[in-house]
Amino acid sequence: MTLAVGYAYPGTKLEIPADWAPAHPNISALSESRADYPVCGHDSHYPEYRHVVLISTGGGIGSILDASNGAALTALYEAWELADREADDAPAWGPRESSPLAIHHGFYDHATVCADPLRVAPSVLALIIDAAERYAEYPLLDESDYSARELEEFTQCFADESFRVHPSLDESHPLYADALRVATENYLGYSDAGYISRQHVIASWVDAADSGADSPRCAACGDVADYCAGHGEIGDPSGHELLAALYGDEDDQ
Numbered sequence: 205m206t207l208a209v210g211y212a213y214p215g216t217k218l219e220i221p222a223d224w225a226p227a228h229p230n231i232s233a234l235s236e237s238r239a240d241y242p243v244c245g246h247d248s249h250y251p252e253y254r255h256v257v258l259i260s261t262g263g264g265i266g267s268i269l270d271a272s273n274g275a276a277l278t279a280l281y282e283a284w285e286l287a288d289r290e291a292d293d294a295p296a297w298g299p300r301e302s303s304p305l306a307i308h309h310g311f312y313d314h315a316t317v318c319a320d321p322l323r324v325a326p327s328v329l330a331l332i333i334d335a336a337e338r339y340a341e342y343p344l345l346d347e348s349d350y351s352a353r354e355l356e357e358f359t360q361c362f363a364d365e366s367f368r369v370h371p372s373l374d375e376s377h378p379l380y381a382d383a384l385r386v387a388t389e390n391y392l393g394y395s396d397a398g399y400i401s402r403q404h405v406i407a408s409w410v411d412a413a414d415s416g417a418d419s420p421r422c423a424a425c426g427d428v429a430d431y432c433a434g435h436g437e438i439g440d441p442s443g444h445e446l447l448a449a450l451y452g453d454e455d456d457q
């Protein structure tokens with residue numbers, strides 16, 4: 205690990221008074237950690253306190269991963285901050301009038317948790333170091349939060365792309381729930397997060413119709429295919445157009 209602790213300026217080494225800092229349990233804990241802790245460059249800190257970045261997420265391209273990690277880190281920070289206030293091992297050698305922990309938010313869901321390592325409670329620092337080390341090995345802080353966001357994004361993309369195939373392929377369509385289920389089961393996790401191609405959307409609607417609850421359904425009206433009176437170009441131009449969009453123009457279902 206790299207511990208580059210500074211006073212006021214990033215990159216400068218922490219000047220640790222020889223008589224006390226080497227024995228400081230937090231400095232030892234950071235020194236022994238597998239993760240890196242650069243100096244925090246934010247100028248909002250009192251210059252007499254030395255802040256190191258303990259864990260930093262997001263700031264990439266504003267992806268679902270960034271959004272999820274940013275939200276998860278913010279929630280963790282709130283828990284750590286509370287735990288530090290209530291900790292009974294808070295260091296006696298540091299001033300406690302302000303929290304030794306801080307979080308900074310920036311563009312693209314960028315979130316950074318930093319701390320004055322000399323003032324944070326060792327029990328709380330241990331929790332943060334544990335999270336930082338896990339995050340360094342596997343850059344996803346909250347798997348279930350990420351999955352929920354991915355599903356939400358995927359569902360929205362399915363709705364958008366279905367509408368582009370044909371405007372009546374919306375939530376009021378009798379086969380909508382089935383088509384979305386087929387799409388989700390088959391493509392979520394295989395598509396880029398939140399992305400589903402038109403080809404897959406069409407395949408999902410066709411599959412939902414062909415493998416309807418008891419027997420194949422008409423993709424235009426949702427009726428059992430055998431009972432559907434048909435959707436002719438003259439009688440039902442919209443239904444005809446919908447079938448053409450899903451099955452191609454040659455098909456005369």
Ligand SMILES: [Zn+2]
Pocket residue numbers: 244245246249255306308318319
């Ligand atoms: Zn900071």
Ligand SMILES: [Zn+2]
Pocket residue numbers: 422423424425426427432433434435
């Ligand atoms: Zn029909």
